[in-house]
Amino acid sequence: MATPRKQVLIDTAYRLFNQHGYHATGIDRILADSGVSKATLYKHFKSKEELILEVLQQRHEQLYAMLERAMQENKSSHPALALFDALNNWFQSEHFYGCNFIKAGGEYPQIQDPIHSFSAWHKNSVSQLLSRYLPENQQYLSNAFCLLADGAIIAAQIRGQKDAAKQAKIFAQQLLTAHI
Amino acid sequence: MATPRKQVLIDTAYRLFNQHGYHATGIDRILADSGVSKATLYKHFKSKEELILEVLQQRHEQLYAMLERAMQENKSSHPALALFDALNNWFQSEHFYGCNFIKAGGEYPQIQDPIHSFSAWHKNSVSQLLSRYLPENQQYLSNAFCLLADGAIIAAQIRGQKDAAKQAKIFAQQLLTAHI
DNA sequence: ATTGAAATGAACAGGTCTGTTCACTATCCT
DNA sequence: AGGATAGTGAACAGACCTGTTCATTTCAAT
DSSP: OOOOHHHHHHHHHHHHHHHHOTTTSOHHHHHHHHTOOHHHHHHHOSSHHHHHHHHHHHHHHHHHHHHHHHHHHOOSSSGGGHHHHHHHHHHHSTTOOOOHHHHHHHHSOOTTSHHHHHHHHHHHHHHHHHHHTSOGGGTTHHHHHHHHHHHHHHHHHHSOOTTHHHHHHHHHHHHHHHTO | OOOOHHHHHHHHHHHHHHHHOSTTSOHHHHHHHHTOOHHHHHHHOSSHHHHHHHHHHHHHHHHHHHHHHHHHHOOSSSGGGHHHHHHHHHHHSTTOOOOHHHHHHHHSOOTTSHHHHHHHHHHHHHHHHHHHTSOGGGTTHHHHHHHHHHHHHHHHHHSOOTTHHHHHHHHHHHHHHHTO
8 A cells, every 4th residue: 555645745855854954955855856746745735834844743753652662661770761772772873863853943943933832842742751750759850851862962963972872871870869 | 443344244144043044044134134235245255155154153262262261260169060150141141042053053964064064063172171171080071061051052942941051050060969 | 636445236147945726647436 | 437536747926045247336545
């Protein structure tokens, strides 16, 4: 069963946005790479912005599910630390181009922009997910883990520091044990 | 004494890049806002890319000098912690739109791109500056502080969490005291 | 007052951008 | 067989993009 055209567009756009950025990726390039006609794109999405939002929406669902699974499986000493194992796997993969939401929030800096506010919402929901896997008396560490995680993403993306997640995990561990 | 045209262009471009991003800011908008003619721009800069690089260069010098001064003045309990006080001041200012270098590295994702590699170089030089203000036996904390700092920048920029630097400072303090 | 450097304004070239429209085709369901 | 659904290809509009060119103006230093 062939992939529906709409999904082909989303997948292609996702890849191109990652490789080249949102503004730098034109509609025509997405169409050429996906082999879909322009009329079809504008039947499924009323604008480029809507396509971007759907790409981010799907990416959010993937990521959220992946993190939740990782923390439930709990291979690390503490469930919340599994976040950094997941990050590490991501950084090692060929398809790591930084965080979509950080980059989208950077390219659309106005907080009232739907793309920016969706990115903010995503980051908030990850923070809340994290706090569900921290004990009652260590809720405040959710913020620390978010800082370390986003910092690691930046280090890996900008500086090419692919071991950033491993380092972040060590520091997160130290914070956990510092206050038991 | 009037500001030279070249500097007017750099200042205007800096503001517009911050407010709207690099791709989203066209040359014509920079010219209109600065009141400089197009011929003059292309006498001082051979391309838009060169203008971006000079904007980043000046920003790097400002930032680096500011951080070095903050750590030398050393109003916090530990010189390296002054980084977070500086970040906090920045986040509170009206002119905070996130880190130029993170956003530039996001909009120009190819590591061989001069804009991306300059951003990487900037982040590395801040990391080295930091390690100069950490004792011999705590050098590894330079990485931790970088992660916390960049994470705080993202939290403030994307999520509007303006107290991110204050939180980051607390966690940095805990890491410092955890290993004395 | 003259010269020379610096900047201007305006037009132009050649692309690229998003988004629209329309006649036509392929496919599946009944 | 007939009709609905989905997609194609191509052309078009109108705006915006970077970068070039050149005749003209401004202005400070000599």
